[in-house]
Each structure stands twice: as C-alpha cells, then as structure tokens.
Amino acid sequence: MATGTALRGINGSASPSFMDDGDHVFYDADEMTGGVEFEMRGEDEDHDDIVYDDDDDDDDDDEAVHATDGTAVGTVPSQRDVVYRTELPAPVTGEELSLFSILKKNVGKDLSTISFPVTFNCPLSLLQAVAEEYEYAPRLLERAAQSQDSVERMSLVGAFAVSSYASTAQRTTRKPFNPLLGETFECVRADRDMHFIAEKVVHRPPVVASYCFGKGWKVSAASSVKNKFWGKSLELIAEGAQVVELDSGDKYSISKPSSFIRNLLAGNKYLEHVGEMVITNLNTGERLVIQFKEGSMFGGAANRNHIEGTIYDRNNDAMGTVKGKWDEQVARVMGKDHLQVLWEVDPLPPNPARYYGFTRFAISLNEITDDIKDILPPTDTRLRPDQRALEKGDADQAEELKLSLENEQRERRKQLEESGQDYQPQWFHPGSDGVDWVYGSSDGREYFRERQNVEKGRATWDVKNADIFGQ
Incomplete structure (x- = not known):
C-alpha cells in the first residue's frame, strides 16, 4: 500500500x-x-532489485553492482543499514565575516584566485557540494528510466535538475572549501542505490568533473563557476555540461541558470537562482525550458523561488508544462485543475542555522562510516585535515592547516611548470571536443573498478597524489 x-x-x-x-x-x-x-x-x-554479481567464488559476501552497460564497476556495502549521523560534531564555528568587504577590495578579480579566511567556509568541499545535487536523483531518474512516456521522462529529468538546487535554500553565508588539484570525493550509498565520484581536474579556472550512476541512469558533468560583483549582489554563472543518460536510450543535456547572493551590503542575505534552464533530449530534439523567476522587490520571501517550464517537441509545439518552487516541489500540469507532484523536498533537520543550513544528506557527506573507512583513497575530501578541523569547531587549527595545504599545492604546481609537464587527472580525461570531461583516466583506469579491487583486498590505491593532504 x-x-x-x-x-x-x-x-x-x-x-x-x-x-x-x-x-x-x-x-x-x-x-x-x-x-x-x-x-x-x-x-x-x-522496484526491481539491484543486480549483483559475485565474480569470485570464495568471496560470496561481496556484492558487485552493474552500471548501465552491464559491467561490474563498483561495490555496494554489504550492510545496507548503515546509520548516518544527524548532526555535525560542532555547530557553526567562527564569526560571520563581511563578504562585501572582500569583494569591494577585489573588484574585477576572479574569486577563485582569492584565498578567503577559513571562517568563510562551511565544512564541505566543492566536490561534496556537487554530490549534493544528486540527493534526489535515484528516486526521480529511476522512474524516468522506467517510464514509457517521453513527456513524463522529460518532466522527471526536469524535476531532478530543479531538485539539485534545494540544498542551497539556506546556504548564503558560507562557501564550500575550494578543492586541491587532484582532490576527489566518492559517495557510494547502498541505501540510495547510487555511486558518485568527483575530481578537481583543472586548477584555474577551477573545474570539477563528476560521474554518477544508479539503476537505469547515469550522469556525466563538468562544472565551473564564473562570478560578477554587481555592488549589492554577487552573480555566480554556471558553466559546463551535464548529460543525463537513461536505459530508455534517451540522452539529455542540461544548461543551468545563474545564481545570485542578494543583499550583500545590508539586510538579510539570501540566494536566488534566476534565468533559464534548458534541458534538451539529444536524440529527439524535445526541449524543456524552465524559467527560474526573479522575486519582486516588495514581495518578500513568498514571492521567490518559483519556476515554470514548458516542454516542446522538435517542431517547437508545446507538449506539457511543469511548475513549482526550487526549494519545495515540482509538479507536472496534467489538466486545468490537476497537478501531479513529481518531487517534494525532504524536511530540514531541526535548527538548520546551527549547522550551516545543511540538509540531512549534507550532514552525512563528510562522515567516515565503518563501511568506507578502509576503502577511501588518500585523495578523498573526508581525509582533508583543515576541513575536518573546522567541522570539529577548531577554526584556528583549520586556518593553519588550510594555509599549509595551499602552500604545498603552489609548490607542486611550480614543480610541474618547471618540468614542462601538464597535470593529468586520475579518473577523468578530456572529451573529443577538448572541453567536456569523460569518466575514466586517459590510460583506461576506472575509479569504481579500482575501488572494487581495494575492497576485495586485491590491490591498494595507486594514486600519484597520495600525499595531497600531507599525511
């Protein structure tokens, strides 16, 4: 029932x-x-049970999960009842500093080139912030892969794309840590039937490549953010490709709107996503165009965060409509007085402001649970000491460690430049057009295959950035 x-x-x-x-x-x-x-x-x-394959007769307790091409690429923890924490080790640490004062002194500069004090950060990295976008992916993209209706599939992919913004609703005062070049983050969740890997593949401008898959779907993405300071607000311009592939054979590209941090000078700061999101079915030419509407100056919070989208066929004829709010829900318009709710946001934990406005999912991302403590590669964000110190409430130690890690990164980059070499990412390689990033290293290694070998004791992590955190 x-x-x-x-x-x-x-x-x-x-x-x-x-x-x-x-x-x-x-x-x-x-x-x-x-x-x-x-x-x-x-x-x-x-739901269909996840497909397992035990390719080692004397390893009956290992469970190998299959990607959409049928190959075993990773493992699901045998204990599907892992209990994740519900609060951080310490509440918000350090006084909130003025972002406006920093921006005023650095007008025209790329913010990625500025070293902010550690108390400008929240205890998550940009890699983990990308993982947050997939909080609702399994429940939406699994349904999309199973749907026989192209309009429903497009609507569900659109709901996934909109849901990726929900975690930002109360995140205006602190930014994620900027990852070190070569830093990685995995999110393997048996309870969500989801495998995610991200890596910082370019230092400047910062580019994060990621790959995520579940039952009947996979998503490849490369993201970078440019910024513009408008005096009272800061615009964050999303760049890069995100491509969703379903077992139905459909392939969708997603372009994202800009984000604005409002009231930098005075008043209550808030985050607003404004502009056009376009989702294109690359096989059929169908499009979903979603307008993220700007709130009116005098309407207050109730006037913000509304979205409305129209699905068009290849001839530009309207086929359907979706509407909602990016921080609450998305519904498909089925008729004059009938809406089918496709997605609804999960409740926030109690007193979210005490814990950086994190969702329950975000609170779990930096946790090292028993099922992964012996599997993580040395480049995983969860092993980063400055971020861990901030999470535990020690801002002074976090600042000291952050400066040390950044200095060591500058030294590694200097050595590369002097040797005439270019940095080669571990788990991604440039696409054929030289812009997008594709899962899998240039020499054919794949993260989840390597992870499976590590988990089964067949190998240890062989990564060139093993000392990235000075450990």
Whole structure:
C-alpha cells in the first residue's frame, strides 16, 4: 500500500485530505489549494532489485553492482543499514565575516584566485557540494528510466535538475572549501542505490568533473563557476555540461541558470537562482525550458523561488508544462485543475542555522562510516585535515592547516611548470571536443573498478597524489 505524506501545494498550503488507491495518493482540492488536485506517487512502489554479481567464488559476501552497460564497476556495502549521523560534531564555528568587504577590495578579480579566511567556509568541499545535487536523483531518474512516456521522462529529468538546487535554500553565508588539484570525493550509498565520484581536474579556472550512476541512469558533468560583483549582489554563472543518460536510450543535456547572493551590503542575505534552464533530449530534439523567476522587490520571501517550464517537441509545439518552487516541489500540469507532484523536498533537520543550513544528506557527506573507512583513497575530501578541523569547531587549527595545504599545492604546481609537464587527472580525461570531461583516466583506469579491487583486498590505491593532504 502506498504511503501518504504531508504535501504542500504550489502556493505552500497544506492539502488536508487524501485517498489511497494502492498505487497513487490523490489529494482532494478545496478552497485552500484554489481548486487544484494533487497526485503523489506512493513511497512504497515496487522496484526491481539491484543486480549483483559475485565474480569470485570464495568471496560470496561481496556484492558487485552493474552500471548501465552491464559491467561490474563498483561495490555496494554489504550492510545496507548503515546509520548516518544527524548532526555535525560542532555547530557553526567562527564569526560571520563581511563578504562585501572582500569583494569591494577585489573588484574585477576572479574569486577563485582569492584565498578567503577559513571562517568563510562551511565544512564541505566543492566536490561534496556537487554530490549534493544528486540527493534526489535515484528516486526521480529511476522512474524516468522506467517510464514509457517521453513527456513524463522529460518532466522527471526536469524535476531532478530543479531538485539539485534545494540544498542551497539556506546556504548564503558560507562557501564550500575550494578543492586541491587532484582532490576527489566518492559517495557510494547502498541505501540510495547510487555511486558518485568527483575530481578537481583543472586548477584555474577551477573545474570539477563528476560521474554518477544508479539503476537505469547515469550522469556525466563538468562544472565551473564564473562570478560578477554587481555592488549589492554577487552573480555566480554556471558553466559546463551535464548529460543525463537513461536505459530508455534517451540522452539529455542540461544548461543551468545563474545564481545570485542578494543583499550583500545590508539586510538579510539570501540566494536566488534566476534565468533559464534548458534541458534538451539529444536524440529527439524535445526541449524543456524552465524559467527560474526573479522575486519582486516588495514581495518578500513568498514571492521567490518559483519556476515554470514548458516542454516542446522538435517542431517547437508545446507538449506539457511543469511548475513549482526550487526549494519545495515540482509538479507536472496534467489538466486545468490537476497537478501531479513529481518531487517534494525532504524536511530540514531541526535548527538548520546551527549547522550551516545543511540538509540531512549534507550532514552525512563528510562522515567516515565503518563501511568506507578502509576503502577511501588518500585523495578523498573526508581525509582533508583543515576541513575536518573546522567541522570539529577548531577554526584556528583549520586556518593553519588550510594555509599549509595551499602552500604545498603552489609548490607542486611550480614543480610541474618547471618540468614542462601538464597535470593529468586520475579518473577523468578530456572529451573529443577538448572541453567536456569523460569518466575514466586517459590510460583506461576506472575509479569504481579500482575501488572494487581495494575492497576485495586485491590491490591498494595507486594514486600519484597520495600525499595531497600531507599525511
């Protein structure tokens, strides 16, 4: 039987009643929702079991998960009941400093070239921030891969793309740590049927390459951010490609809107994503164009974060519509008074401001649980000492360690330049067009194959950046 959950309407109101037919939950329309009926799929829908293969007869306890091409590329922890922490070791550490004062002194400069005090950071890296974008990927992209309707598939891919912004709703005062060149982060979650790997592949401008897959889907991405200081706000311009591939054969490219940190000079700072997101089915030419709407100056918080999108066929004829708020939910418009909710944000933990505005998923990302403590490569972000010190509440030690790591990185870069060599990433290589980054090293090594060998005791990590954190 499907499980009913509390559901907000697009306008933020609560739907007071529902009926359960065993497959879907239908929410009755009333005056509070303006005559809109909501439909939400139950959380207990049947899913195919993940495909396992034991390729070693005397290793019966190992479980190898298959990627979309059927090859065993990684492992799922045998204990699928890992309990993840629900709060950080220490609350927000250090006084909030003025971003405006830093920007004013560095007008026209690329912020990636500026060394900020450690208290400008939250205890996550940019690599982990990229992983946050996949919090809702399994539940949305699995459904998209199983759908027989192209409009539904596009709508679900769109819901995934919008959901990637939800974790930023209360994240305006602290930025992620800028990863060191060659730093990596993996997120292998059996409870989510998700494998993720990211690596910083270019130092300047900073470029993060990532690859993520689950049941019936995979996503490749390369991301970089440019910035513009507008006096009262800071614009963050997303660059790079993100490509979603489904077992249905569909392949979608996603371009993202700009983000703005508002009220830098005075007032309550808030983050707003504004502009056009375009999702294109590269096989069929269908497009979903989503407008991230700018809030009005006098409308307050209720006027912000709205999105509305239209799906077009290859002839530019409208095929469907989605709407919602990027920090709450996305729904597909099924008729005049009928919305099908595709995605709804999970509740934040209690008192999120105490823990940097992190979601429950974000709180778990820097944790070293028993299932991974002996598997992580020496380049994984969770082993970075300055970030760990900040997480534990020791800002002074974090500052000292951060400066040391940055100096060591400058020395490594200087040695590379003097030798006439270019840095070669560990787990990604440039695509054929020289811009995008493709999963797998230039010599054919793959992260999740290597990880499987490490987990089974067949090998140890052989990485050239083993001493990246000075350990």
